[in-house]
Amino acid sequence: MDGMPKPQEQSVSDAQASIQDIVQRCLAGDEAAWHEFVDRHSRLVYSIPRRYGFDRESSEDIFQDAFLAAYRSLGSIQDPQSIPKWLITTTVRICAKSAKAAKKAGQLRADFDKDLIDDRQAERLMQIQELRAGLERLGGRCERLLTALYCGVQTPNYDEIADLIGIPRGSLGPTRQRCLKKLASLLNTEHD
Incomplete structure (x- = not known):
């Protein structure tokens, strides 16, 4: 655009x-x-x-x-x-x-x-x-995934989260790790 x-x-x-x-x-x-x-x-x-x-x-x-x-x-x-x-x-x-x-x-x-x-x-x-x-x-997928995993009041249901995010259940772990690294990088950069 x-x-x-x-x-x-x-x-x-x-x-x-x-x-x-x-x-x-x-x-x-x-x-x-x-x-x-x-x-x-x-x-x-x-x-x-x-x-x-x-x-x-x-x-x-x-x-x-x-x-x-x-x-x-x-x-x-x-x-x-x-x-x-x-x-x-x-x-x-x-x-x-x-x-x-x-x-x-x-x-x-x-x-x-x-x-x-x-x-x-x-x-x-x-x-x-x-x-x-x-x-x-x-934003996007990382925000939705990390919010669903860590900000909910219940224990996360991985099948529901996979459907919500639109990825296979088996991809949740690796995607979560990448998203956590991005978040950590954002937060660490902010404090440098």
């Missing part, structure tokens, strides 16, 4: 440039870029208050507060690759503040603070976000 890469062919450096481009466009007032920024990080941010047991309405308020803070601070974040960690930290702080206010108002159980995540859990959330982003960058 016109030589444009397909989304699944996007390299890690392209993805890094992409977030830098999105941030620059946001700072220039591009509303579409802001929507893209929010879409890219929405699952990560929304999962944090839900994990702590906030109801949907409170989680949505925390979500909005976190992205408002991001909007206000976007120009001061030096490394766009640190945005997920910054969002996690900010969202956890907003959760703690909301929990404290709810506790004072008698709307929260007394031991709620025990549920707030520590640095290790925040790091784990960031790793999960990086894995999701890596899987999305892989």
Whole structure:
């Protein structure tokens, strides 16, 4: 066609440039870029208050507060690759503040603070976000295969996965290995 890469062919450096481009466009007032920024990080941010047991309405308020803070601070974040960690930290702080206010108002159980995540859990959330982003960058067959094998709630049924992916059952193992190598390469390149 016109030589444009397909989304699944996007390299890690392209993805890094992409977030830098999105941030620059946001700072220039591009509303579409802001929507893209929010879409890219929405699952990560929304999962944090839900994990702590906030109801949907409170989680949505925390979500909005976190992205408002991001909007206000976007120009001061030096490394766009640190945005997920910054969002996690900010969202956890907003959760703690909301929990404290709810506790004072008698709307929260007394031991709620025990549920707030520590640095290790925040790091784990960031790793999960990086894995999701890596899987999305892989795209296509590799994304579908690895998601079916490792991200499901049940033990994988190899016959169903083979049908879903459109390959013989005996090819799942070698294909999985190639996909895992590609994913590892993407993730390792991102951290170099």
